[in-house]
Amino acid sequence: MEDELMPISFLQSDDVVGIARDLLGCRIQTTFDHQLTEAFITETEAYKGISDMASHAFGGRRTMRTEVMYKSGGHIYVYLCYGIHHLFNIVTGPENTPHAVLIRGIEPLLGIEIMEMRRKKHYSKGGFSSGPATASQALGIKTKHTGIALNQHSIKLLKPKVNDFAIEVSTRIGVEYAKEDALLPYRFNLVLKNHP
DNA sequence: CATAGGATCGCCT
């Protein structure tokens, strides 16, 4: 089990865009209330620290909410969007470099029944947890978990098990307010091969 | 203190 953990040092380089891409296929495993669930990451977006107009830390902004982004890579940042959706990010980079990767899609591997209960929806391939709020919900991740460190408590990042996939690159969703930065190729999708 | 708006989803047509 321990040898399956992704080393946290992987998350502490300054290359948040590369990390976002390399997180595709990695597995997130959560254990809340003795309920184990695991899924692999299918979609990510990079948010590049203080220079990225789409980032909550743009311009070096530090608030109660964004403070966790300034921690070292490997912590998690969860915030509430539109009053209802818990959006789950992995903080990356060295301390005081507020990069983050938004987890936008997952595909379940373990504990599918638990995820169905959380989602209040039956599993079906594709739309079950392909969206940042539905992915968090399936894994049971909520805003109260913001700030905790990966691989030490209830949330773990494990090495990939799938490797036969292609990567699609595109622009980020819902960041029109970020002007020209909305055009950056910071969104990554995992596309399994031989699965049309 | 008041207010505007959001890294979205799901249901409706």
Added chain:
DNA sequence: GGCGATCCTATGT
């Protein structure tokens, strides 16, 4: 394709 939900966060007075 369109819109309402729903409430926290950030900002301004």
